Amino acid sequence: MKTETSIQGLSASLQTARAARKVIGFVATMGNLHEGHINLVREARRLCDVVVVSIFVNPTQFGPNEDFDNYPRTLEQDSHLLAEAECDILFAPSVEQMYGSRPRLTNIRVEKITEDLCGLQRPGHFDGVALVVTKLLNIVQPTYAFFGEKDYQQLAVIRQFVQDLSIPVDIIGVPITRAADGLALSSRNGYLSEEQRNTAPIIYQLLQQAKAKLLQGVALDVVLNDVKQGLDQAGFVVDYVEARATNLLHVETFEQDVVLFVAAKLGNTRLIDNLMVKYSKSIG
Amino acid sequence: MKTETSIQGLSASLQTARAARKVIGFVATMGNLHEGHINLVREARRLCDVVVVSIFVNPTQFGPNEDFDNYPRTLEQDSHLLAEAECDILFAPSVEQMYGSRPRLTNIRVEKITEDLCGLQRPGHFDGVALVVTKLLNIVQPTYAFFGEKDYQQLAVIRQFVQDLSIPVDIIGVPITRAADGLALSSRNGYLSEEQRNTAPIIYQLLQQAKAKLLQGVALDVVLNDVKQGLDQAGFVVDYVEARATNLLHVETFEQDVVLFVAAKLGNTRLIDNLMVKYSKSIG
Structure with missing residues (x-):
């Protein structure tokens, strides 16, 4: 498994695959990986020639009172898990690499389906998700992108803006991975x-x-x-x-x-x- | 010159070019072409292997009191001009083809630089431009996209969201084309x-x-x-x-x-x- 921390490095790593018209599969994560994430990677591995997983704790999807600073960063451990799951490329950019130093003026907003359920308690959260997922899809340019059904509203929002913005990718929803006792796996279970x-x-x-x-x-x-x-x-x-x-x-x-x-x-x-x-x- | 009216047809037409890693140049227009547009096509022709020009009168960038219905549609004449300028593919989709039948819930907004100059008199105009240009860039996936400096604010807005959304394209600004007496060429001069x-x-x-x-x-x-x-x-x-x-x-x-x-x-x-x-x- 290769690890890339820059957009340029990732593009270089993917150049051969793109030229050979390989099927690229993509899993976007914020790291602190558990079996739920790994199942997304396995599904990508099953369907694609090249599997790219991103680990990026995206500041724009956290509210001012949320846990951005304390969100667990466990890159070394995550890296081992991804290598075991036969991920080809880990993309782990810095905030600076993803958002640059020039001011950002653009927002993507999905109406209606972001306004209740988790959107009600987390204003702006899905704008941040839409922004970072759009950026990641534009950077990786995958054939398929895999998202968990656990974040069902997020998956619905992603499907919506991918359609509305004509982003050339197929979004694949992957069923919830549960512990033996039924609890849906989540990074936050560790708390x-x-x-x-x-x-x-x-x-x-x-x-x-x-x-x-x-x-x-x-x-x-x-x-x-x-x-x-x-x-x-x-x-x-x-x-x-x-x-x-x-x-x-x-x-x-x-x-x-x-x-x-x-x-x-x-x-x-x-x-x-x-x-x-x-x-x-x-x-x- | 090929004319494609569907996204699928366009993708099929571009498949060989993409597989051969050809440089694709793109010019987005609303038709009613004049020498200013043709200069964009010439610039694309000069720098690219394959030149795609879209003609699409985009409803989402017209305000309720603006001239969407009366905007001149002159496809046959435009088609001749593009063939003469050695455009390879004319993409002329319907509104239905571009926006589909399912409700659209997503908007792209660029803050600050859309809020004065032409944005003041045309609320929502640049949201519509950002939406349709994002869609067209995602559909055509060009290496370079050419926009006129006459619509300087539009060009600045496009450069901004292309950067903010990490859209993989180089935006090229092309100087204003003027009549012999200095008037900047515009579709609206015909009025x-x-x-x-x-x-x-x-x-x-x-x-x-x-x-x-x-x-x-x-x-x-x-x-x-x-x-x-x-x-x-x-x-x-x-x-x-x-x-x-x-x-x-x-x-x-x-x-x-x-x-x-x-x-x-x-x-x-x-x-x-x-x-x-x-x-x-x-x-x-």
Whole structure:
């Protein structure tokens, strides 16, 4: 595995692959890698000739009160994991390399689907994501880019601006990787105390119960309320429990495929999860 | 010359050129071509292996009271001119082809340098330009893209977002093409009556006088005021007469290279022009 820290170095490394029309796969990360990221890399490895993974803790997607400075930087360990997963090129640029020294005046904004769920508590977050992902896609110019379904709203936002800006890439969503007890893998799980870590899998248990109830014909608002109560009782501070159509538009009832979303805090750690429930006309 | 009306057709036409690593040059136009556009094509022809010209009257850069519906569509004539100028591929997509049928939720906004000069009278105009140029650059993926210095603010905005979004293209500015009497060529000159057409070259004469006065040491504000008065006296309704640094930042005095900008109406026709004045320390 090669490591490149400059855009120029990366371009040079990819020149041969581009000239040979190789299929380039790309995974964008902020590092502190876990099995969820590695599964994205494996999927890229399966479908592509050349696999590029970026590690870049992007300042523009953190709010003023968020954890940019304290976000874990574990480049050496990440590098070993990526080499094991047969990543070809690790792109690990500095903030200066990505954003340069001249003032940036351009913003990308995706309307509507960024305005609720995680967007409500994190104003500007998805603008920062759209900016950095656009830049990374323009720098790497991959055939396929892989993003986890854990950040479902992020994936939907990326699909939207890639379409709206005609960016020449196929976006591939990869299912959530879970611990044996069901907890969705996340860099932020490392912040949990042992007790909190034991409590955290309740999120997924409640989502699964919600799915079962929906399929039994229980009303959507009742089901969502049950999840909320379950989280409250387990000691979470609920940010939201919501259902959306797969394109993130609002739904009132379970009459099409829906995605159930949870965001909730355990202590200072904000956890998110989601679960899709397929609709079949025979229900109810 | 090939004409392509779909993104897929264009991609197929460019596939061989891309595989052979040819240098692709791109000129984006809204059609109704004149010698100014053709000079962009000639510059592309001079520097590139493959020349692509788009003709697309982009709805998102017209304001609600602007002339989108009445903007001249002269595809057949344009097509002849482009073939004569040895354009290789004319890309002439429909609005549906460019924007699709699913709702668009993404906007690109460039701050500060879009907010005055032409941006003041045309809110949202440069957002529309940034959107369509980003889409076209992503679709054509050229090595070089050529834009006229007549739309100096547009060129500065394009350079800015291309840098900010890391779009892999070199932007080439091409000097203004003028009629023998000095009038900057523009599609909108066709709207002028014979009398107005005879008056219009005064803009350039006043800009040249302004340049001479600046080089003689006359103060910038005095010089700008003279241009404004000259336009008033000739029957123009002045929108703005301004000086800026080459990066569009404000300047109070002539102590660096400046660009003089004019926008003024003759009847219903809004004309713009600009002239750069190089600063030399020996002045004054």
